[in-house]
Amino acid sequence: MHAITIREPGDPEVLEWREQPTPEPGRGEVAIDVAAAGINRADLAQRQGSYPPPPGASELPGLECSGTVAALGKGVTNWQVGDRVCALLAGGGYAERVIAPATQVLPIPEGVDLVEAAALPEVVCTVWSNVVQEGGLSRDQVLLVHGGSGGIGTCAIQIGRALGARVAATAGSEASLRLCAELGAETTVSYRDGDFVAEVKEMGGANVILDNMGASYLDRNLSALAQDGHLAVIGLQGGRKAELDLGKMLVKRIRVSALGLRGRPLDGPNGKAGIVADVRQRVWPMIERGEVRPVVHSTYPMSEAARAHELLEAGGVHGKVLLTTG
Template identity: 75%
Template sequence: MYAISIREPGEPDVLEWTEHPDPRPGPGEVLIDIVASAVNRADLSQRQGNYPPPKGASEIPGLECSGTIAELGEGVTGWQVGDEVCALLAGGGYAERVAVPAAQVLPKPAGVDLVDAAGVPEVACTVWSNVVMEAGLRSGQLLLVHGGAGGIGTCAIQIGKALGARVATTAGSAESRQLCADLGADPVISYRDEDFVAVVKEAGGADVILDNMGASYLDRNLSALAPDGHLAVIGLQGGRKAELDMGKMLVKRLHMSVLGLRGRPVEGPNGKAAIVADVRERLWPLIEAGKVRPLVHARVPMREAARAHAMLEAGDVRGKILLVR
């Protein structure tokens, strides 16, 4: 088969469409003929040499895909060859085929195009596991989403609204802010020239914050939280290290979680299988009802993954960039 290789750590041009051995499904796995994958910021970090795959995972980038099941591994039940699916991956999505644990596979949501479904699993599982399963967002609460116009952000805004929460968000350009408003976010805050802490405090403080920035936003996020609020950190675009004011957390009884998805085991109480199962049971009906939908910024041929990486790095991407076979 053909897949994207990372020739060496570096700029997007190190991505090459080359021949690889055909994967085979092991026990408990399925083999998927890939129709599309999607670009995530973790892929950029891997390409740059800063985010190696977990032990045993494919060196091929790509944390999600959609396609049809081509083969079932030993012991797999509940799936058939030919089923249209999407899947959460630890790697291997920028390819013609991938083997993945059956517990990380989801049926293509009714009403969603099979190509567009490639942009759902990673963002859905990331947002749902952090905002709902960990932080416990519920109706009437205020959710603050940083970077609301991106793949994670657009998904989080829609999930928050579908659950009956109020949603505030930060975004950059006027077009990005308008997209967030169209999805139901209010207030929409310009991170370029507005103080999100002041705006969110005026709205009563955030009960849950979904943060992709890390260090550079840490203290301001704690200030923006309401008493008993929860800060869920899922990215470190603003750095890894910051001073933590535990006194501020103590006074307001704040909670903070810093949780990754890729490196989790498949099984166990905190494993990917449990997250995928909960997403299928509780989020999939919202997607099939049209309350949460994938937003696609661009479709790019998979062999041109370098161009897709450059697009995401350039910024102002609204929704997901898909890589299409």
């Protein structure tokens, strides 16, 4: 098979489309012939050498894919060869074939085509685990989504609205703000010249904030939260270290979480199997009802992964960028 390898840490040109050994599934695993793989910012960090795969995971990049089941490992009874699926991965998605734990495989939702389905697993599981399972978002609460026009953001806005929450979103251009509004954000704020704290306070404060910025937004996020609010940090685009005002947290009874998805265990109370099962039960019906849809900015042949990485790094991407094998 062919796959994208990382020659050495560096810029996009270190990504190479090369012949690699074809992997075989072990016990509890499924081999998938890949139709498409989603690109995530974690892939960019891995390429740059700052986000290595967890122990035992494939060294190849790619945290989500869609395709067709090609082979089953021992003990797998809930999938059949030929099933059209998508999967949450710890690595290896930028390839013609990938191995996934059977518990991290999902059916293609009705109404979603095989390629577009690659835009779903990583973003949906990230949003659901942080905003709902950890943050407890519920009907009539306020959700603030930073980076609302990106892959995670477009998904979070839609899930928030499907749950009956009121959604505010930040974005960087008029086109991005319009997309956030079209997806269901009732309040949109430019992160270039707007004041999201003031806008969200007009809504009564945020019950949950999904933040991809980290340090640079920390104090303003605490100010924007309502009583008993929850700040879920999922990215560090604005830095890793900041001063934390514990007084604000005590007065408002604020909770802050910083939870990655890739390095979680397969099973157990914080495992990926439980997240995937909950997503299949709770979010897949939202997709099949048309309340949540994958937002795809563009697709590239997998051999042109370097061009796709350049696009994502340049900014202005709405939704997901996908790599296709066909």
